[in-house]
Structure formats: structure tokens, C-alpha cells
Amino acid sequence: MVFIGRRLLYSGLILSWGIPILSFQWFYGSYALIEHRDRISKCILTSFIYLCLSDQWAIKNGIWSINPNFSLFNILLNLPFEESLFFFITSTICVWILTLFMLA
Numbered sequence: 001m002v003f004i005g006r007r008l009l010y011s012g013l014i015l016s017w018g019i020p021i022l023s024f025q026w027f028y029g030s031y032a033l034i035e036h037r038d039r040i041s042k043c044i045l046t047s048f049i050y051l052c053l054s055d056q057w058a059i060k061n062g063i064w065s066i067n068p069n070f071s072l073f074n075i076l077l078n079l080p081f082e083e084s085l086f087f088f089i090t091s092t093i094c095v096w097i098l099t100l101f102m103l104a
Contacts, residue, residue, distance in 0.1 A: 007072050010082040018089035025093070029100040036099060043095045044088075051087040052079055 026033065033040060056079055058064055071080035 006070055010070055011072065011085060014082060014086050014089060018093065021093050022089070022096070025096045025100060029096075029103070032100060032103045033096060036103075040095055040099055044091045047091040047095065048088050051091065052084060055079060055083055055087070 059066065059079070066080050066083065068080075071082055
């Protein structure tokens with residue numbers, strides 16, 4: 001059981017960091033985010049894929065490594081779930097805040 005808890009640590013920390021920011025952004029400007037959802041989705045997807053590919057390249061070339069004791073499993077592009085989750089949340093936060101600032 002402790003082993004599973006260690007593997008969920010990074011995911012939990014990422015979610016506890018990202019969800020309050022995303023919630024605030026959604027509360028502030030959900031109408032604008034919904035109105036521009038197609039463009040926003042393309043921007044999030046583009047940055048998410050770029051970050052995943054860059055990270056995969058860095059791991060493959062030994063620039064850094066991920067401790068398998070703290071990772072759930074590999075899902076996308078042979079990356080740990082936590083890496084993909086972090087990149088998705090970060091991309092979403094950045095695109096949403098830029099959208100909201102530009103429309104304010």
C-alpha cells in the first residue's frame with residue numbers, strides 16, 4: 001500500500017497545484033473560454049505535444065531521468081503519466097490565462 005502511495009505522490013502534487021489555478025481561471029472567464037474553445041484546444045494540444053516530444057527526447061538522450069519508483073506508468077510517447085499530466089495542466093493554464101488577458 002505504501003508503494004502505491006509513493007507512486008501517486010507526484011500526481012497528487014500536480015493536481016493540488018493545478019486544479020486551484022484552473023478553477024480560478026474557469027470561474028473568472030468560462031464564458032470566454034467556451035466561446036473560443038476551438039482555438040484554445042488547438043493551442044493546448046500543440047504545446048502539450050511539443051512538451052511531450054521534447055521531454056521524451058531529453059529522457060532518451062540521458063539529459064534527465066524519471067525515478068520509476070515514483071511514476072505510475074508510461075502512457076503517451078513512452079512518458080510517465082505524471083509528466084504528461086504536468087504538461088497538459090501547464091499548457092492549459094498558460095493558454096487559458098493568455099486568452100483571458102487578451103480578451104480582458
